[in-house]
Amino acid sequence: MYRFVVLLLALWLSACASHSDHTKAIRSALDAGRPAEALALVNEQLEVDSAKELPEKTGGKNALFLLDRAMILQELGRTELSSRDLEVADKEIDLLDLSRNTGHDLAKYLFSDDAGPYRAPPYEKLLINTMNMLNYLVRGDLNGARIEARRLSVMQSYFASNPDLGRSLIGPGSYLAGFTFEKSGKADEALLHYDEALSSAEFPSLAGPVKRLLDAGGRRSPRLEAAAAKAPASATEGDAELLVVINYGRVPAKIAKRVPIGLALTYASGAISPADRNRANYLAAQGLVTWVNYPELGKSRGSYETPGFALNGSWAQLEGALAVDVEAKNAWEQAKGAIVASAITRMLTRVVAGEAARKAEGGVVGALLSLGVQATLTATDTPDTRSWATLPARIALGRVRLPAGTYEVELVARGVRKKKRVVLKPGGWSVLSHTVLF
Numbered sequence: 001m002y003r004f005v006v007l008l009l010a011l012w013l014s015a016c017a018s019h020s021d022h023t024k025a026i027r028s029a030l031d032a033g034r035p036a037e038a039l040a041l042v043n044e045q046l047e048v049d050s051a052k053e054l055p056e057k058t059g060g061k062n063a064l065f066l067l068d069r070a071m072i073l074q075e076l077g078r079t080e081l082s083s084r085d086l087e088v089a090d091k092e093i094d095l096l097d098l099s100r101n102t103g104h105d106l107a108k109y110l111f112s113d114d115a116g117p118y119r120a121p122p123y124e125k126l127l128i129n130t131m132n133m134l135n136y137l138v139r140g141d142l143n144g145a146r147i148e149a150r151r152l153s154v155m156q157s158y159f160a161s162n163p164d165l166g167r168s169l170i171g172p173g174s175y176l177a178g179f180t181f182e183k184s185g186k187a188d189e190a191l192l193h194y195d196e197a198l199s200s201a202e203f204p205s206l207a208g209p210v211k212r213l214l215d216a217g218g219r220r221s222p223r224l225e226a227a228a229a230k231a232p233a234s235a236t237e238g239d240a241e242l243l244v245v246i247n248y249g250r251v252p253a254k255i256a257k258r259v260p261i262g263l264a265l266t267y268a269s270g271a272i273s274p275a276d277r278n279r280a281n282y283l284a285a286q287g288l289v290t291w292v293n294y295p296e297l298g299k300s301r302g303s304y305e306t307p308g309f310a311l312n313g314s315w316a317q318l319e320g321a322l323a324v325d326v327e328a329k330n331a332w333e334q335a336k337g338a339i340v341a342s343a344i345t346r347m348l349t350r351v352v353a354g355e356a357a358r359k360a361e362g363g364v365v366g367a368l369l370s371l372g373v374q375a376t377l378t379a380t381d382t383p384d385t386r387s388w389a390t391l392p393a394r395i396a397l398g399r400v401r402l403p404a405g406t407y408e409v410e411l412v413a414r415g416v417r418k419k420k421r422v423v424l425k426p427g428g429w430s431v432l433s434h435t436v437l438f
Contacts, residue, residue: 018256018295019061020385026068027253027389030437031301033416035075038437042069051081054088063092064118064386071131071390074247075435079135083144086132090151093120093128121335123169123327124388126155130173133180134245137431142184149177149193156196171200172245172321172395179243182209183429187218198223203319205399207231239401240424244309246318247435248413249302249393251328254385257296261347264292264340271337272344280344283351294343295383297332300325300393301438308412309398318398325393343383390437404428414438 022045029038039051045065046055051073055062070085120128129152136144152173178193191213194206211228214220259267261284265277272280284290303325309316404426411418411434418434 018382018385019064019387020253020255020295020389022061023068023253023389027250030072030250030390033438035072035437039069039072039076042072051078054084058088059092060118061386063089064388066092067124067128067388068390071392071435071437074131074135074433075437079138083132083135086128086135090128090132093118093125118386120388121328121331122155122158123324123331124391126152126169126173127324127388127391129155130176131247133173133176134431134433137176137180137243138433140430142180145176145180146184149180152177169200169322169327171197171203172397174200175203175206175321175397176245178206178209179431182213187213187216191218191221191224194227195221195224198227201319201321203227203321203397204230205317205319205397208401209399236403238404238426240404240427241399241401241429242311242407242409242422242424243429243431244318244398244409244411245321245431245433246307246309246396246398246411246413247392247394247433247437248305248307248396249300249325250389250437251325251387251391251393252297252300253389254295254383254387255298256293256383256385258291258293261290261292261344264294264344267294268337268341268344271341276341276345276348279348283348292340292343292347293383294340295385297329300328302414302436303393305394305414307394307396307414307434308410310410310412311400311402312408313410316398316400318396321395321397323394324391328387328391339384392435392437 026038026041026045029035029041042065043049043051043053046053046062046069048055051069054066058066066085066089070082070089073079073082073085129148133145133148133152136142136148156170156174174193174197178190178197180190181187181193182190184190191210194210194213197203198206207227207230210224211231214224214228261280265272265280303323307318309318402424404424407422407424409420409422409432411420411432413434413436416434416436418432420432422430422432424430
C-alpha cells in the first residue's frame with residue numbers, strides 16, 4: 001500500500017496542465033491580432049526554433065499543435081509550410097484513431113480523459129483536407145488539390161453512413177473539390193462534388209459552373225439541373241474566374257470545468273449506468289463526493305462578423321459556406337452526456353481507491369492515506385480539453401466570372417484588410433484566401 005501511495009504522490013507532483021492551459025497564450029496572442037507571436041508560442045510548445053522545423057515526435061499532443069500551427073501559417077500567407085503541417089498531422093491523427101489499447105483505456109479510467117490518443121471529431125477531420133485543398137489552390141497547384149480532394153472523399157463516405165451528422169459539414173470541402181476537378185478538366189468528378197455541396201446549401205455561385213458542365217455533357221441529377229436552371233446568361237468565351245475564401249473567427253476552445261455532483265449526474269443522465277448513479281448518490285450523501293471535473297466548450301469568436309470582398313472598389317457577393325462553431329457545439333452536445341459520465345466514473349474510482357487505503361491501514365494512517373489517494377487522483381485528473389483550437393468559426397466563399405485582365409481585390413474580415421492585384425489570363429482562374437483567427 002505504501003508503494004502505491006508513493007506512486008500516486010509522484011504522479012501528483014508531476015501532474016500536467018490541461019491542453020487548453022498549454023494553448024491559452026497562443027489563443028491570447030491570436031485574440032490580440034498577433035499571429036506572428038502566436039506562431040512563436042506554438043514553436044515553443046513543439047520545441048523547435050522555427051516553423052520550418054518539425055518536432056522530433058509528430059504524434060500525440062504535437063499533432064494538435066501542428067494543426068494549430070498550420071492555420072496560423074495560413075493566416076500569415078505561408079501556405080507551403082501550412083500544407084506540410086496539415087499533412088503530417090493528418091497522418092498522425094489517423095493513426096491515433098486506430099491505436100486504442102488497454103493501457104490508454106486504463107489511464108482514462110483511473111486518471112485523465114487526455115491520457116490516451118486524441119480522437120478528432122468529424123468536422124475537424126473534414127476540415128484538415130478542406131484547408132489543405134485551399135492551400136494548394138491558392139498556390140495554383142491542382143495536383144496537390146486533387147490529392148486532398150480524394151482524401152476528403154474518404155472522410156465524406158463516413159457521413160454517408162452516419163445520417164445524423166450535419167450535412168452542412170461537407171459544403172466548403174465539396175465546393176473546393178468540385179472547383180479543383182472542374183479546373184482539372186474532369187467534368188464528371190466536378191459535378192459529383194458540386195452535387196454534394198448543393199446538398200448542404202444553395203450556393204448561387206454554382207449555377208453558372210454547373211450549367212456549363214452539364215451543357216458539355218457531364219453527369220446529371222435533379223439537384224444539378226435545378227441549380228443550372230438558375231444560371232445567368234452564358235458568359236463570354238475566354239472569360240476567367242476568381243474564387244475567394246475567407247476564414248474568420250475561431251471555434252470555441254475546450255476548457256476544464258468543475259461542477260457539483262448533482263449537476264453532473266443531470267448532464268450524464270442518459271449515459272451513466274444505474275449502478276454508477278446509485279453509487280455516486282450514496283457517496284454524495286456521505287459527503288465523500290462533491291465535485292466532478294470535465295471539459296466544457298468556451299465561447300467562439302467572430303461568429304457575428306460580416307466579411308467583405310471588393311473587386312476594383314466595388315463590393316461583390318459572398319456566400320456563407322459553413323458555420324464551423326455551430327457544428328463544433330452540435331458535436332459537443334451529442335457527446336456531452338458520455339463525457340460527463342466518464343468523468344463521474346473516474347471520480348468514483350478515486351473515492352473507492354481512497355476508501356480501500358483507509359480500510360487497509362485503519363486509524364489515522366488509513367485516513368491520511370485515503371485523503372492522499374483521493375487528492376492525488378484528483379490532481380492528476382485533467383479533463384480532456386484537446387481540440388483543434390485554431391479552426392476558423394466561419395467560412396465564406398465568393399466567386400465571379402470576369403474578362404481576362406488585371407484586378408485589384410480587397411478581402412476584409414474582422415477589420416483586417418488584405419489587398420492583392422490579380423492578373424487573370426483568358427480562360428484562367430485564381431484562388432485567394434484571407435484567414436483571420438481572432
